[in-house]
Amino acid sequence: MKPTIVFDLDGTLALGDGPISAYARAIATRIGDDSFGERATVALIAHAAGETSYRDGYHAVATLAAEDRVSAEIVSAAYDDSRALLGTAGATVSPPEGLSGFLHGIVEHASLVLATNAPDAGVTALLEEWAIIDLFDAMHFQVGKPAGLVPILTAALARGRVLSVGDIHEFDLAPAAELGADTALVGPAAARLEVPATMRGRTIADIYERISGWATSAPHTAS
Structure with missing residues (x-):
């Protein structure tokens, strides 16, 4: 699995x-x-x-x-x-450098799930534009993290190992760690917060190799 x-x-x-x-x-x-x-x-x-x-x-x-x-x-x-306005000139966003290549490289080793508190407005169009929408096995919107993330994580853990990746410790990492999943903290808080995380980086691009390694061999070292 x-x-x-x-x-x-x-x-x-x-x-x-x-x-x-x-x-x-x-x-x-x-x-x-x-x-x-x-x-x-x-x-x-x-x-x-x-x-x-x-x-x-x-x-x-x-x-x-x-x-x-x-x-x-x-x-x-x-x-x-x-x-x-997501993804339009009024609310521009961009993917981390090399995201498409990274996801295409790990999809054969891991099931990819999107879980966000945001509504789906503009998201699917954005992921289509970035040519990554077909890589996700499931996409969950308006999840209601942190509590709403628990059933998603629980279902995934029933199938095997899980890594939760996000920029808010309380919402993305804490529920996962409590359930025994691995965690990856990204964003401005990654360097500032003294919280346990399996891996961390200023952006997800900084930890592509570690995530790929986790997907193939699942190391359990905390940083």
Whole structure:
């Protein structure tokens, strides 16, 4: 039985602040405050530099909105606005360098699963554009991590070894580690957080070789 690799989307397979900036702009438009977008940009720069405790860019923007007492309804609607733009000029993202070749190289050794808290709006078109959509055995949207990731991981573990890859420890790695799966932490938090992880890198491109090694021999060394 092939092992399973469960990939997060935003900040893992799709890089760039395009959708997050669109989220901030949508909030600014809905509340009529241009300064909100400017402050969000500053927060995103600090997060990318590893200087904040935000889980990710979305958390940074949502935190600013909460501090400004923006209603949950406006924040939710602005998020939907931004996700509808995914992959367009209004919310650009890019894959980690060499992603397509990497996934095509490991698909014969591992089952690939996408699990994201994001809705599917724009995602399938994006993965088609990147010529990787056919490599995934399953794609799960609006998962509701961390709790919603548990049944996905449990089902995969019933079939064999599992590696969970993501940029938010609480959402992508902690549920996996608790169930006995291996973990890979990527993104700004990889260097900052002192949490156990089987492997880690600034982007997934930094650990292609380690993931490939895991898929073929499953080393269990923590970094």
